[in-house]
Amino acid sequence: MCVVGVKLLITMLELLPASTQTLYAQLLDEVLGAAYSARGISFITRRVKSGVYWYMQYTIGSSQRSFYLGPDDAPLRERIAATRAMWEADAPSAKERARLVAMLTAGGAVGLPASHSRVLEALEQAGVFMVGGVLIGSHSYALMANALGVRWPVDLAHDNAFHVAIPDKKVDLEVALSEADKGFFAVPALNPREPSTTFKIRGSELSVSLLTPMHGKTDSRAKKIFSLNAMASPMRFLDFILEDTQPAVLPYRHGVLVNIPSPARFALHKLVVSQRRPAAFAVKARKDILQAQEVLGLLAEERPGDILLAMEAVQKMPSKFRAQLNQGMSQLDAKILEKLSGYMEPLP
Known part of the structure; x- marks a missing residue:
């Protein structure tokens, strides 16, 4: 258990202009019905002695990879043609989304560095969020700001490590993509040559870690x-x-659609995580509590019902979760605890 032995002061949050919040809602609505970005993707054929074969060629940064799709036949050509047609049909909408992104940025919406944004775009293209993947950690916290209409303290939203939680359920990615009119191919960008749960982004300090729920006895x-x-x-x-997530859009290029946790559950989970970190990670534990504090302080004023619903869900969690949540709550600033009174009380 990691204990942060100081009380943490709440900061004054900067509210986004109402016009910016409206633009964000409009962009989110647009990306929900849009095809995935074709950026960096092309289809090529290669001829060998046995015949002609199709490949998907994918470029991100200075890295280029090719993925085998299958032998040249009518069904595969039709799927490729349908994907290209979808990208072409989406072009006018993409221009409008790019305009909204520019207006959002000018209006003070929270964004990410270009290198970070490109990683999330690549994860979207790979279908990670289509199969239920949820962005967690500091990048989720950063994007949550736009959905809540605020700007967080900059130092709390910075991290070079991306963390994506994947539900342990079976999903046919190609079927999910086609049924949602997102396309017919996903870039297998996460395929490692050797089994790994963390993927380094070549030429940078960025990395992507995949996480999934642990059930039953401890098994790492x-x-x-x-x-x-x-x-x-x-x-x-x-x-x-x-169990409770929502779509969010990153204002980058034509808009990047991701999934994030509900803000209230995100904050409560952060308090628990802060207590599960080893003592050597006290700095990260302090950041966990600060992020939770900012979110809970805002929700207590604007959306207290969200906290009540999240606390109802806590009652169904194991006793260890509840105990660690209580420990995390005890490290919140007294002013925040006062705001939370009546909505969030320690549980047995």
């Missing part, structure tokens, strides 16, 4: 996520935030 062995053909690290109590 990586689990296969068949829908993505990737491995994920089990994490205790992750199901608490996966």
Whole structure:
């Protein structure tokens, strides 16, 4: 257990202009019905002695990879043609979304560095969020600001490590993509040559870690996520935030659609995580509590019902979760605890 031995002061949050909040809602509505970005993706053929074969070629930064699709035949050509047609039909909408992104940025909406944004765009193209993947950690906290209409303290939203939680359920990615009119192919960008749960972004300090809920006895062995053909690290109590999620849009290029936890569950989970970190990670534990404090302080004023619903869900969690939540709550600033009185009380 990691204990942060100081009380933490709440900061004054900067509210986004009402016009910016309206633009955000409009962009989110647009990306929900849009095809995935075709950026960096192309289809090529290669001829060998046995015939002609199709590949998807994918470029991100200076890295280029090719993925085998199958032999040249009518059904595959039709799928490729349909995907290209979808991208072409989406072009006018993409221009409008790009305009909204520019207006959002000018209006003070929270964004991410370009290198970070490109990683999330690549994860979207890979279908990670289509199979139920949820962005957690500091990047989720950063994007949550736009949904809540505020700007967080900058230092609390910075991290070079992306964390994505994947539900342990079977999803046919290609079927999910086609049924949602998102396309017919997903870039297998997470396929490692060797089993790994963390993927380094070549030429940078960025990394992506895949996590999945841990059930039953403690077992830290990586689990296969068949829908993505990737491995994920089990994490205790992750199901608490996966049970209540919402879409969010990153204002980058034409808008990048991701999933994030509900703000209230995100904050409560952060308090629990702060107590589960080893003592050597006290700095991260302090950041967990600060992020939870900012979110809870805002919700107590604007959306207290969200806290009540999240606390109802807490009652169904194991006693260890509730005990660690109580410990995390005890480290919140007294002013925040006063705001939360009546909505969030220690549980037995």
